[in-house]
Amino acid sequence: MSTRSAAPQAVSAWPDLSHLRPSDLPQERRVVGPVPGPASQALAERRARSVAAGVASTLPVYVARAGGGVIVDVDGNSFVDLASGIAVTSVGNAAPGVVDAVAAQAADFTHTCFMVAPYEEYVAVCEALARLTPGDHAKRTVLVNSGAEAVENAVKVARRATGRDAVVVLDHAYHGRTNLTMAMTAKAMPYKTGFGPFAGEVYRVPASYPLREPVPITGEQAAARAVAVLEKQVGADQVACVVVEPVLGEGGFVVPAPGFLPALERWCREHGVLLVADEVQTGFARTGAMFACDHEGVVPDLVAMAKGIAGGLPLGAVTGRAELMDAVHLGGLGGTFGGNPLACAAALAAVEAYERDDLAAAARRIEELVTSRLRDVATRARQVGEVRGRGAMLAIELVRPGTLEPDPAEAARVARACAQEGVLVLTCGTYGNVVRLLPPLVIGEDLLRDGLDVLERALLGLPVPV
Numbered sequence: 478m479s480t481r482s483a484a485p486q487a488v489s490a491w492p493d494l495s496h497l498r499p500s501d502l503p504q505e506r507r508v509v510g511p512v513p514g515p516a517s518q519a520l521a522e523r524r525a526r527s528v529a530a531g532v533a534s535t536l537p538v539y540v541a542r543a544g545g546g547v548i549v550d551v552d553g554n555s556f557v558d559l560a561s562g563i564a565v566t567s568v569g570n571a572a573p574g575v576v577d578a579v580a581a582q583a584a585d586f587t588h589t590c591f592m593v594a595p596y597e598e599y600v601a602v603c604e605a606l607a608r609l610t611p612g613d614h615a616k617r618t619v620l621v622n623s624g625a626e627a628v629e630n631a632v633k634v635a636r637r638a639t640g641r642d643a644v645v646v647l648d649h650a651y652h653g654r655t656n657l658t659m660a661m662t663a664k665a666m667p668y669k670t671g672f673g674p675f676a677g678e679v680y681r682v683p684a685s686y687p688l689r690e691p692v693p694i695t696g697e698q699a700a701a702r703a704v705a706v707l708e709k710q711v712g713a714d715q716v717a718c719v720v721v722e723p724v725l726g727e728g729g730f731v732v733p734a735p736g737f738l739p740a741l742e743r744w745c746r747e748h749g750v751l752l753v754a755d756e757v758q759t760g761f762a763r764t765g766a767m768f769a770c771d772h773e774g775v776v777p778d779l780v781a782m783a784k785g786i787a788g789g790l791p792l793g794a795v796t797g798r799a800e801l802m803d804a805v806h807l808g809g810l811g812g813t814f815g816g817n818p819l820a821c822a823a824a825l826a827a828v829e830a831y832e833r834d835d836l837a838a839a840a841r842r843i844e845e846l847v848t849s850r851l852r853d854v855a856t857r858a859r860q861v862g863e864v865r866g867r868g869a870m871l872a873i874e875l876v877r878p879g880t881l882e883p884d885p886a887e888a889a890r891v892a893r894a895c896a897q898e899g900v901l902v903l904t905c906g907t908y909g910n911v912v913r914l915l916p917p918l919v920i921g922e923d924l925l926r927d928g929l930d931v932l933e934r935a936l937l938g939l940p941v942p943v
């Protein structure tokens with residue numbers, strides 16, 4: 478028997494999360510024919526005659542099953558899932574615990590409307606969110622159906638609680654597709670073009686985007702720049718809330734310079750302005766902490782959540798300081814489907830997985846593997862401008878070699894090449910030039926390595942052996 482001292486950079490073992498994957502679904506990449514195959518092509522024809530043309534899809538195939546780290550299409554192709562339905566199925570698709578909880582709840586009752594006849598599951602989700610969200614102050618929660626609705630409700634609460642109108646958002650922000658959240662979203666095409674007029678009293682200030690600063694600045698300096706704009710153009714005493722994504726999502730998986738969020742938090746406190754964290758994409762272990770604000774000890778007044786909250790069922794939430802949330806008059810918050818019992822049962826099962834299986838640690842393990850791999854590829858793929866992200870929210874920004882000029886065509890080419898070889902990756906970014914990775918946190922190590930092999934070859938423009 479030999480003993481060895483642990484290497485200083487020793488990486489933790491890959492966690493065994495097989496109990497969160499459907500046991501009868503092989504965790505493998507498999508391309509059995511053309512992508513899309515004949516069954517998917519037939520569905521595409523039906524779709525063209527019935528589905529609104531404005532609805533886009535990344536993959537050209539139609540799904541038959543999904544679970545763990547794979548999506549299987551109607552022709553039998555099995556894709557490595559590096560998207561999680563946009564950071565939703567972090568606990569895995571059709572995770573057994575979620576499936577059982579939803580089935581049991583569906584057999585008991587499917588809907589009563591919490592505003593009509595309340596039920597325990599809604600209350601239990603609010604209790605869980607009080608425990609999980611940053612800060613140990615007294616909290617209250619309202620449940621809704623989507624991320625956009627969560628952001629809208631956070632703004633409603635902020636305006637009612639402060640008596641002020643102005644909402645401050647960041648450049649590159651994405652907050653949703655409803656009228657108010659379109660106004661809050663930065664990018665015109667495809668989210669806003671032709672859909673105005675937009676809601677008023679929304680003001681945009683510069684974000685922290687380290688790669689694209691003309692001169693490197695600290696997070697504190699970036700915050701001071703944002704504050705200078707809003708003090709001059711809005712006035713601190715007019716501002717109800719500053720809404721931030723702690724890692725910019727659709728805007729390009731941009732991690733702000735350290736100190737940016739804490740400095741904004743301090744400024745908000747000093748001026749009676751509420752800090753709203755839009756953790757719709759970053760929440761629920763995705764970034765390697767339960768919430769991305771936790772990385773810098775930032776405690777928002779209100780947190781908007783959705784995506785990863787319920788294992789794939791539609792649910793959104795706003796959790797905030799009790800005195801702010803309770804400033805809203807009786808009946809001022811709600812909605813027919815908000816906190817649907819099936820979604821609540823799913824959320825309780827998902828929360829159990831996040832906590833029991835420490836999926837934040839799984840996200841950090843994914844970060845180690847993916848970033849070391851992509852940083853290595855970046856030394857050979859000259860179009861890689863930056864590898865960045867947090868936890869299992871990772872991205873590569875693609876540029877024309879030797880410049881910072883965005884190359885959206887290259888991002889689209891890489892995503893298409895991956896899809897052809899059985900790997901699903903998404904793109905994002907204000908300039909459309911970012912390839913982003915959002916694997917389910919329960920993905921197996923071998924499958925993830927295989928997916929990264931395909932991505933590497935796509936970046937290097939090499940053929941992929943099937």
Ligand SMILES: *Cc1c(COP(=O)(O)O)cnc(C)c1O
Nearest residue numbers: 623624625651652653726757758
């Ligand atoms: C996806 C997203 C939203 C909108 O959520 P929907 O459920 O699509 O309405 C809002 N904010 C952020 C940061 C998001 O990533």
